[in-house]
Amino acid sequence: MNTNANRAFPWKHVTGFVLSIALTLLALWMVQAHVMGFTALISVTLLFAALQILVQLFLFMHITDSPGPRYHVIALALGLLFTFTIVAGSIWIMTFGGNQAY
Amino acid sequence: MAIGHDAVLSEDDETTPLEYRHENDVLRIYGFWLFIATDLVLFGTLFATYVVLRANTAGGPSESQLFEVPIFTAETLILLTSSFTCGLATFQMHRKKHGWLSFWLVVTVLLGATFIGLELSEFITYATHGATMQRSAFLSAFFTLVGTHGIHVSMGILWMLSILYQLWRTGLNSTTARKVFVVGLYWHFLDVVWVFIFTVVYLTGVAH
Amino acid sequence: MPGYDRHHPTPFFVSGDPMIYASDVLIALTLVGVVFVLTYFRRWRWLWEEWITTVDHKKIGIMYLLAALAMMFRGGVDSELMRTQLAFPNNHFLGAEHYDQIFTTHGTIMILFMAMPLIFAMMNIAVPLQIGARDVAFPYLNAISFWLFFFGAMLFNLSFVIGGSPDAGWVSYPPLTETPFDPGPGENFYLLALQISGIGSIATGINFLVTILKMRAPGMTLMRMPLFPWSVLSASVLIIFAFPALTIALALLLLDRLAGAHFFTMLQGGNPMMYVNLFWVWGHPEVYIVVLPAFGIFSEVFATFSRKRVFGYTSMVASLMTIAVISYFVWAHHFFTMGAGPGVNSFFAIASMCVGIPTGVKVFNWLFTMFKGRIRTSLPMLWAIGFIPNFAIGGATGIMLAAAPGDYQYHNSYFLIAHFHQVLIGGVVYGMLAGMYYWWPKMFGFILDERIGRWAFWLFNIGFYVCFMPQYQLGFMGMTRRVYIYPADMGWSTLNLISTVGAYLMGIAFVLIVVEILYSAVWGVRDTTGDPWDGRTLEWSLPSPAPHYNFAHVPVVTERDAWWGQKEARKKGEIQKETRPFQPIHMPRNSGRPFIMSLCFFIGGFGLVFEWYPLALVGLVGILTSLLMRSVERDTDYYIPVEEIQHIESNLGRA
CATH class of the missing domain: 1.20.5 (Single alpha-helices involved in coiled-coils or other helix-helix interfaces)
Structure with a gap:
């Protein structure tokens, strides 16, 4: 149920953290650099935000834990x-x- | 399937996380997931209001005139980091490292307080430039959406302080473990909400 | 002119109308009477220990029921006043502003402070017993929900004597409800009272979802669960996802009024239609929140009083869940006339009509349940049978309203009024009354008198048609909603008079029901078996009223209609007596904090209504302190020892 519990190093959490920072900065850079048109830009950044939901749910919130x-x-x-x-x-x-x- | 609140599901089973060992705690964690689902819709409604009203600046300041990239980026990075440290607290809780658990909770509280401080100074800056809630529908919606998140974070800080006190008083047991786990869920959820505020409010605001 | 003058500062106490003074006197007399009775019979401690601090779902259910009946009285008086005003052309029975206040309080009370607590009453009384649980998942939270509802209702009703009632309709649409057009505390009362009771409703939704999903007796899989808990499950899903939209709509309007924000104003870019949009995001699911549990009750009643399993169980479950989900996609049909364009209106019209399909499935299943059954027309069944034609008409006129182009004709006419009363009274009130008659013996240990009950039913049922059928026609004849007065030459006079007669018949029926309750309390048939209707589900396996721990032994379920199955097996001699020894039972402790915390909500709400921020702050501090005290509380539950269980059960003749 909770394979992470007995490890000494929180790999899941570090992965999640790196991913969330990377997705955030990537989105910010794309907007700042205007790499595409407004609609496409908003769509892609929203997609990144959606990915961040998954990061939080699976890597931080233990959504799969449940008796x-x-x-x-x-x-x-x-x-x-x-x-x-x-x-x-x-x-x-x-x-x-x-x-x-x- | 449950029999009663008192059912001990697996007292000493090391494969079961501490917070899931008593039926009572299982029910509460489940109830909290439902609360998060409710709160999600609550924020969804605020997002809907913001998106519908954001262009209605009534001649007042607009998004791109107000939002400053360094400020909201700093807020975002601080909150993301606090979500990470909060996750570490749960991680240490599972390893029954009481000291580390409290340490990471304290770090999370401090990061949360920094975030709130930044947000307050951001709001005050806007207000001193005449961009108050009363100025336009856009600003009403902005302050309400971001402010509601801020109030949630502030409540989370108070809650964590209360849990730190309880950890200090009674130590780590299935009840305090459940509380740590639940406040963690709350905190990660607020992080998700913020990521959407970052995207829908700030990034969209400066993308024009 | 009653109430307050829009252009002058509001007096604290409402003044000016003899009817309001008379009510003031009545309220004061009632309060004095209550205090006197409690003191004279030394019942204060009993009131506090047995009721105010209780966390027992059965007692909370009873309190919801009594509060709902009281609110039905208040809302009912409002409706009789309205019908009296409309009985004759050019009538001046009420002042115009008084009329505005009364239709506002009638609608608000009937939906939020009558229908909602009535369904919560039935949920609390029946669900844990039907699924074989000893209480709900969060008994303490359950008490908080009740007291939040109670103080919300009190805050709302307080506006009648202090500050002035809200007067902009139960939907409270801006810009009319914005401060420039509606100053004074009336609308603030509406916004805060709904907000406070709404928090309680969300908590109830979460509570019952967890209870039903996680606390069923061993062996009771979801598909063995009775249909009433299923209906509560679907209603709870709607509650937790619909109420946040109301919370926000109310909060934003309050920010407009108190903080000068511009969400829904006509100035500074505000958009009043956004309120309408958000209100109905909640408002339409709300209709299903109140009607789905009624569907669940009908399913129980039709099966029990036809002595048959409910027909099409699986399709019943599927239709409940389908209705719950579809009802979230229909909200714009409440404002087709905004003119959002053919795309939007077509989508929401088609989605609205789709709701008719699963609902139709349910109606046919109920009819097939009765088909070839051995039908007894006891009171619960009478109301259930009365519901069918009622709901069929209401459903058909609903389809007419769902047709967007047609709606442009009927919108906000008396046709609409007749339609939603037909589904809300015909569906919800009939359902809840059926449930009340059905579970009354389980709550109080006696059966409500059959003879008076039949008089009440027929008076109500006939009165209902006499009251609302003419209103469909009045709608076609151009009479619009909320109209206060009409000239004699409109041709509406006769139909309005007939409608008023019907309303009085329904009022007499309500009085008869109260008489019936009082009569039966003294002379009613006692229920000594615990199973007066030859029921099918687990609540009838318990004595009436059930002991506070419900089940001495947690039942083990092997099939649908668990109690019926046990009785059948017992007749065949297949089941022996219970041999399991008693175990100590874990129970939550009573607590006065839910009451005190909700009182703090009331105080804080009252402070906000009058913009007395120090008082609001006092309330807020009280709420936070209560939350914190609960968080650090350790001694929250206890065990009932085996001897006590033994004692109680043998007194009940069960062990």
Whole structure:
């Protein structure tokens, strides 16, 4: 369940830390250097942010630890779905179906 | 499947993490995951509001006029580091190293406090330039989204201090272990939220 | 003119209307009466130790039920006042502003302080018993939820006598609710009361999700679980994901009002429609939060009183979960008329209509459950049967409203009013009353009187149709929602008068139910078996009322309808008596802190309502102190010794 526990060096955590710093700085550099157009830039940085969720969940938050069924993973997945729905739905509705520029 | 709150699942089983050995603690950790799912939607709603209102500056300062790359980058790096040190605290908790656990918690608290200090000075700077919450819908949404995260972090700091006190008073047992684990979940979650604030608010703000 | 004048500073105590003075006197008399009775019968300690500090889910359920019935009375009086005002053209029974306040408090109370606690009552009373658990996952948190609801409701009702009631509709749309158009504390009461009780609701959602997922008796797999816990599971999923949107909508509007922010103002880039959007992100799932548990109750009642297994169990479970998820994708149908464009409106119209499919599956399953069953029309079944045609009409008019182009015609007309009363009363109130009659013996140990109950049912059911059928037509005839007065030549007079008569019939039915409860408490049939309805699920295996630890032995479940199966096996002589020895039972300790902490929420909320920030700070400090004290508390639970269990069980004739 928790293979990391008895090791003397926290490899998982260090990997996670390095990854999160790298993803952050990479995103920042891409924006600063304007390596692509605005929409593409935002999409890629959002993708990086999504990867950071995975880093935190799997390397820091021990999401796979659980005695019994992992209902909390389902709950979290539903939470992400509904969060996405609220954000995307609100933008879609409040821009009048995308007809109003933002 | 549980029988009752008192069920001891595996008292001395070294393969089970300390925080999962009593049914009571398992329930609480599970409940906290659900709280995180709820809080996720709460922040989602604030993000939705921010994205809908961010262009509505009403002639006031806009994102690119306000945000300063060094400041928000520093905030981000500090919070990411604190998430790492908080993870180390849980790691040491699993190894039953009481001293190291407390050490990393203290480091996390200090990093969190630094983050809050930076954020406050950022807010004050904006306010002295007339960019207050009352200025425009964009600024209302900005201060509320980032401020709600800041309040969460501040609550986390108070919470960690309380847990440090309890660790000092009762030592490391399944109850304090569960508390350390849960406050860790909270802290990592806030880190994730911040990564999205960094991306959606700050990076998007300076990308134009 | 009652209440406050919009252009003058608000008086602290609401003044000016004889009706309000009369209510003030009544409230004061009631309070004095309560204090007198408690003192005279020396019941203060009993009140504190047995009820206020309790963490027992059964007692918390009873408190929710009583509070909900009290709120049903308040909301019901509001509705009778409204119907009286509308009974005749050019009527001046109420002042215009008073009318505004009353439709606002009616809607808010009925949804948030009546329907919500009523479902929480049923959840608390039945779920742990049905899944074979000794309490909910977090009993202390459960008490906090109740007291947050209670003090939220108190804060809301306080506006009636202090400061003035909110008056911008139960949806509280800006910009009308922004300070320039609605100064005074009324809207603040609304925002803070909902916020406080909303926190409690989220905690309840988390609590019941964990309870149902993690605390089922051994052998009770999810697919062996009764349908009521399933419905609570789906409603809890909706609670934890929908309520945060309300929390934010209310908080942002409060920031607009108290801190001068510009989320929803007409100035500085604010966008009022964003509030509408966020409100319904919560508001539509909310409808399903209250109706899904009613569906669960109907499933239990139809099966029990048809003496059959529920028809199509798997499809029932699937439809519950499908409704829960789809209901999150339909919210914009509440504001089609904003004109978000054909893309948006088509999407939300189609999604809304899709909800009809799983709901239809459920209705057919209930009908098939009754088919060839040995039906008894006891009171719970009566309300369940009454629900079916009611909900069929409500569902059909819902589909009409879901058609976006049609909605442009019906929007905010009396057609809409009739529709949502048809589904909310026909679905939720009928369901909760069925549940109340069904589980009443389990709560109190006696059965509610059948004869008075039948009178109440028929009066209510007939009154319901008399009240709301004319409103569909009034909607088509152009009568709009929240209209206060209408001229005689509109042709609305007769239908309005008929509708008012129906409302009075329903009011009489409510009074009869109260009479029935009081009558039955004294003369009602006692339930000595614990299984008055020949039930199918585990709660009926216990004595009525159940001992505070629920199950002396945790049941082992081998099939669906666990108790029915045990009874069948016993008839065949396959099951021997319980031979397991008693074990000490682990129980949570009572605590006064949930009450005190919620009181601090009330104090802080009251401070914010009047923008008395020092008082708000006092409340906040109280809340934080309570949280901290709980965090360092060690002595939170205890064991009931075997001898005590032995004693209780033998007194109950069970050991």
